[in-house]
Amino acid sequence: MEVVTARAILLRGGWVAMAVGATTLLWGCGSSSPSTVDPHSPEASHIAGLFWLMLWMSVGIYVLVLGFVVVSFRARQSTSRERGSVGGAWDVPPIGDVSDRRRSARFIIGGGLALPIVVLIVVGVATVRTTNAVRSGPSVVKIDVQAERWWWRLTYPDNGVVTANEIHVPVGESVELTLTSDNVIHSVWVPELNGKTDVIPGQTNHMTFTADAPGTYRGQCAEFCGIGHALMAFVVIADLPADYARWLAANEAPAVAPSAGAVARGASFLASSSCAGCHNIAGTAAVGTLGPDLTHFGSRTSIGADTLPNTPGDLSHWLADTQGVKRGALMPQIDLTDAQINDLVAYLESLK
Amino acid sequence: MSVIATPGTTRIDDRTRPPGFWGMVILIATEATVFGALLSAYFFVRATSDTWPQGGIRPPDLSRISVFTVVLLASSLPLFWGERAIRKGRVGQLRIALFASFVMGLAFVANQAFEFGSLEFSASDNAYASLFVVITGLHGLHLIVGLIMSIVVQVKASIGWFDAKRHLTVTVFGLYWHFVDVVWIVVFSSLYLSAHVR
């Protein structure tokens, strides 16, 4: 009776698999993940709606079609046979009469052509509608995003703000990102706000979204771009309009002047060291453009494209062991004494 | 192993095409795909480019190449003639035909080599230059392969390899040669003629 066992296992296995599958899927919502099914913008909501529609249709089709498969096991199995033995079970198959063949043909056309055509029309219509819904009109807030290896250079052209890895946007307003790259291909992806748009050298792409609630939404580069690809993240911070205005005003200003003590020591060290060749700190001698603008570094939440949180401890870790924290980063390992690191940390964190 | 049978239909027809012929046809299909891809690349880059040719390069000069284009295309004619001849068993006529087309092909390659030498740009200048050099160069390479094949066929002809019945090599070689000619028509229209169209 091993045949039956095999079939039973297959059946039971199928149910278990579906139960496990359903649970893991539900797991997709909630939690701390930057999840596509936890949308926070109309764009992402439209797509999530499309997803759920397709998901439930898929589950339906899956169960239906697999149901046919399982039933087909039983259909003509009434005669008992010994498995593997050459004999009854291995007879030359009959040709089958015309009505058999008609039945099969109807089944094949019905299941293989009619059913999918209906389903595909639904999917097609939903696709077109979602595409149109996601394509939005002109935006007021415009932000230039330049993908670097492996961080994001951000410019607010209307306000002259330059920053990195942390996109502040006002809640409820349509935001348009202008995406360019002068190196390799990257891709901008903030699952909770919108799908991906590639950033391709030699071409300017655009991406729009409207955050519908204040919060921090994690994004990450989604196109493989070399050694730093895994650690090329960023955050979108949706502020209430007032907070956003405050943030803009603060970031338009040049860097705060160093007070005394460690901060001042750090400032003068930075201005005279190689740091100044790569980093810009508006209002100081540091005018480099290779690395992220540090003018308001202290106000940012992360270091190294969301590789570390921005705390003094992590910053000294970053400075002491850049290549250990982010292998391949285009910031070289710089020989610094502990004292120098402390001073730099104090200064950088003061740049609110 | 018992029963024997003779097939119902037996067709004896020396015009049926043997595997070698079809092998060459399909090989030609892959080659055509290569050129198709390259020419698509040409027009793709052209469509995304503001100026064409790029970087101030002048469109290719037509006068000289037109003459040699005629020479190359004409080189197919002796081959047709030669194939007809060998079908009647006239090896001598075939040899003359092969030699004539060989000389015409050689002349074309020689001209290409000369034009390559006097290009006013190099393949690394910009994408247009790269496309031009690589596409015409690849065609030239095909022609050189054709010339080598022609030598083999000519030697075979001269030692009496072929007769009225057995001359598949000639047919297969002819196919290839005609293909290289036809490709040139497309390459010539795309790279030379169309570059003058604004």
Added chain:
Amino acid sequence: MSLLHDRPHAGELDPVWEDRHGLIGFFTTVDHKRVGMRYIYTSFFFFFVAGLLALVMRAQLAKPNGVVVGPDLFNQLFTMHGTTMIFLFNTPVLAGFGNYLLPMMIGARDMAFPRLNAFSYWIFLFAGIFIYISFVVGKAPNGGWFSYVPLTNATYSPGVNLDFWGLGVIFVGISTTAGAVNFIVTAFKMRAPGMAINQLPIFVWSIIGMAFMVVFSVPVLTVAAALLESDRLFGTAFYDPTRGGSALLYQHLFWFWGHPEVYILFLPATGMVSAIIPVFSRRRLEGYFWVASSLIAVAFISFGVWVHHMFATGLPSTAMGVFSAASLVIALPSAIQYFAWIATMWEGKINFEPPMLFALGFMVIFLLGGITGIMVSSMPFDWQATDSYFIVAHLHYVLNGAVVFPIFGALYYWLPKMTGRMLNARLGRWSFWIMFIFFNVSFFPMHVLGLRGMPRRVYTYQSWLGWNWLNMIASVGAAVFGIGTGLTLINVLWSRKHGAIAGDNPWRADTLEWSTTSPPPDYNFAAVPIIASRHPLWDQQPLPLGVSGPELATESLGVTGAEQRQTPITGGLDASPESGMTVPQPSALPIMLAFGIAVFFAGLLVSAQIVLITGAAIGVTGLTRWAWHTEVDRP
């Protein structure tokens, strides 16, 4: 005409068809069966290697902030894993089965171009070695299996890593293309007399469809990679946006091949399923016409959907919508095949032998993989899914599920024919169930990971992203899945000595390969069968065998033909005899030419002119000698 006419054969035929002895024989054989077996063994070797690479990746990803490998090595791992699986496992293993089975199924004594066939194999082997030398010198390719520019140009990927990939891909493409030429001509010109086009086994149809896709797509990959190498080695500007080139051009060229390629892999796999299901359901395949047409339809449609891999590139969305729609349409041929299989099982009585189990496992897995394919072909959803683990899940459900499962089924089904020994069914069942269950354990969670925002090709991730457990489950599943495949490996090795003797036709199957001994004699068929049915071994008992007649068209059919190393050439839709072809003697030309090409590529790789010229010289000499030695019209 009588029985007496057919002389006793084996003893007299063997010397005519035998390979040379010893090592020389090994290197000069042109027998499609030996070549096919080599293809299969070699590509399975690569499968296990690439699988091990995957297990290292899974070990690294099992936990957040993994420390098993660093980013530089990880990037090499997934590049080599994907490249190996696609180019050195899947494509060649199917070519191997095709090589072995196609002539047998159509009643031919060899392929149309046996030496070209041997050549294809040597090229594949050398290309595989070529690509894997990169690991030995510690410079494996690291640009992903589609190696997008500009990341892979000389500026951003200096060093020889990417050259191994670019040149290797061109190199192995020669093998695939030559193989396709061979398949097409064989299928159309070498069929046993009477095997009309509507009597071809479905597997043969699938090989035909596959071969046509190869003919019109692989050259495009060759162009894509050749232009890449030209940019890298000679400084041309095809893909350099700063010099008027285009990065997207590469993507178009790559995916114009890349999409048909996945069906190149998939089609023969479905062909295998269409061979297995009827035999183990004891039922003729229902809807033969529909299935055959579906295969051809897939081959056509697959050329119209490549942009669905580029939905996020910012092309105008109306243009992309067309490709989105075309991608939806491609569900239809798959669905037709699917329902034809169900109908066959429905009307039949199923024997749950290992080949059938793998076919059923295929159906369960492919259904899911196909449906996720439909989901991602809906453009807006793909914007979310693309380049995330959702795609990794889709591609493994189709590649690892819908292609690897049929291949394992085919091993259990056809290896007895090839070696004469059955595989152990018990071990086979264990292997199947472990593979089936842990395949899902490993790859199902990846869908969820993708939906939760995990991009692909990341060597590490942070602990607070909610990806930890799912990754751990996937890793454990992968390891156990690997063990499941290992059981089949053990089974194969074990069966060589201890397997039960298979006999001619252990499954009472319908196609011609089962009419000869297992393993088959060098000449496959002493006398070529005359076909009058789609299922000759079921309907034509006893099988009528050809006798050599006096005319050119028929002299090769009988034993006399076999004695002269002849195989029949037939033509027309109904395969009427046209003439005979002498199967070439064993020859060193294939390996010599392949070697020349290998040296040539090595020369390009190290940019050494001497090596380059040596290789070219060997190659041209080989080619010229080959042209000289064409048997076709030797007087």
